[in-house]
Amino acid sequence: xxxxxxxxxxxxxxxxxxxxxxxxxxxxxxxxxxxxxxxxxxxxxxxxxxxxxxxxxxxxxxxxxxxxxxxxxxxxxxxxxxxxxxxxxxxxxxxxxxxxxxxxxxxxxxxxx
Amino acid sequence: xxxxxxxxxxxxxxxxxxxxxxxxxxxxxxxxxxxxxxxxxxxxxxxxxxxxxxxxxxxxxxxxxxxxxxxxxxxxxxxxxxxxxxxxxxxxxxxxxxxxxxxxxxxxxxx
Numbered sequence: 354x355x356x357x358x359x360x361x362x363x364x365x366x367x368x369x370x371x372x373x374x375x376x377x378x379x380x381x382x383x384x385x386x387x388x389x390x391x392x393x394x395x396x397x398x399x400x401x402x403x404x405x406x407x408x409x410x411x412x413x414x415x416x417x418x419x420x421x422x423x424x425x426x427x428x429x430x431x432x433x434x435x436x437x438x439x440x441x442x443x444x445x446x447x448x449x450x451x452x453x454x455x456x457x458x459x460x461x462x463x464x465x466x
Numbered sequence: 467x468x469x470x471x472x473x474x475x476x477x478x479x480x481x482x483x484x485x486x487x488x489x490x491x492x493x494x495x496x497x498x499x500x501x502x503x504x505x506x507x508x509x510x511x512x513x514x515x516x517x518x519x520x521x522x523x524x525x526x527x528x529x530x531x532x533x534x535x536x537x538x539x540x541x542x543x544x545x546x547x548x549x550x551x552x553x554x555x556x557x558x559x560x561x562x563x564x565x566x567x568x569x570x571x572x573x574x575x576x577x
Contacts (some may be wrong), residue, residue, distance in 0.1 A: 357509075386564075396510065396553065396567040409564055444509050453498045453557035453565045457509030 355379040359445050359458035367466055369434050374461045376428045376445030384448040385428045386455060387420065389413070389441040396444065402428065403451075435465045469493050470556050470568035478574045482543045487571045489554030490536040497559035499537050501530050504551045504570065513552075544575045 358377045366372050378385050387399040400410045400420055407420065417433045428447075432439055442462050446455040473488045491499065498517055502510035514523040516532035523530045527548060529540040539552055551572045555565040 388567075395569040396555075398564050398566065401564060409562060442507075446509075451563055452515070453500055453555070453563065454512050454515055455500075455510070455565060456512065460507075460509050462507075 355456075357445055357447055357456050357458035359443075359461050361461055362459065363462045363464070365464045365466065366435055368437060372432045372435055372463060374430045374432075374443050374445075374463070376430075376458055377426050378428055378445065378447035379449070379456055380426070382447035382449045382456070384408075384451050385422070386446040386448070387430045388444045388446060388457075390444065390460075391441045399430070399443075432463075435463075437465050439463060440465045469558075469566050470554055472552075472554050472568035472571050474571060475569070476572045476574075478576065479541075479544055481545055481575055481577050484540070484542045484544070486541070487539040487552055487573070488536060489539070489568055491554075491556045493556050493558040493566075495559040496556060497563065498557040498565075499532055500555040500557070500565060501528075501537070501539055502553040502555065502567075504553055506551075510553055510567075541573070544573075546575045546577050549573055549575045 360375045385402040390396045398411050400414045401408045419431045421429050442460045444460045445458045471490045501513040504510045514530040519534045527542050531538050551570040553570045555567045557565050
């Protein structure tokens with residue numbers, strides 16, 4: 354069964370360092386998302402990506418965040434200068450046709466010290 | 467104000483004890499309402515999509531229903547393996563199509 358894969362599963366970094374989280378969405382999907390979930394809180398939307406550009410972003414997705422689809426398979430989230438409050442689980446998701454039926458990866462747990 | 471409110475926050479059941487989880491929403495022009503299951507430390511797993519009031523979907527011991535203001539996830543004769551957090555998300559029509567999630571209901575089923 355097709356699945357979304359994310360790496361790394363867990364990353365520990367120092368405050369101020371850059372982090373890149375990687376995702377391989379389901380191959381024939383067209384819509385890609387990053388969500389995050391701070392421990393014990395709800396799943397929050399960060400950004401959506403379609404046709405090689407950002408289609409929508411939330412207030413959380415400020416200038417320190419960026420996304421890229423460098424080739425036909427990878428989808429990355431970069432955090433330029435991490436803060437303590439960026440510690441969270443980051444989920445990548447993909448959608449075949451903007452149906453809202455999202456297929457999530459297992460997540461990347463980011464710990465900022 | 468949250469667009470999606472789920473209740474209860476937590477629910478403990480005995481194996482075989484049926485119950486319902488609630489998801490109320492305030493978006494206008496609902497495009498779709500989604501139920502997901504999330505196991506600890508894992509990503510949400512898609513369960514159902516509901517589009518219009520009166521619609522029902524079933525999968526094993528789970529049945530999801532939809533009215534104009536809320537959705538219910540009914541769990542019939544639950545088993546311990548049904549223990550998880552159940553998330554509701556809504557997609558608003560006519561504008562942003564981004565699914566917005568509720569805080570979830572944490573379900574524990576005791577053997």
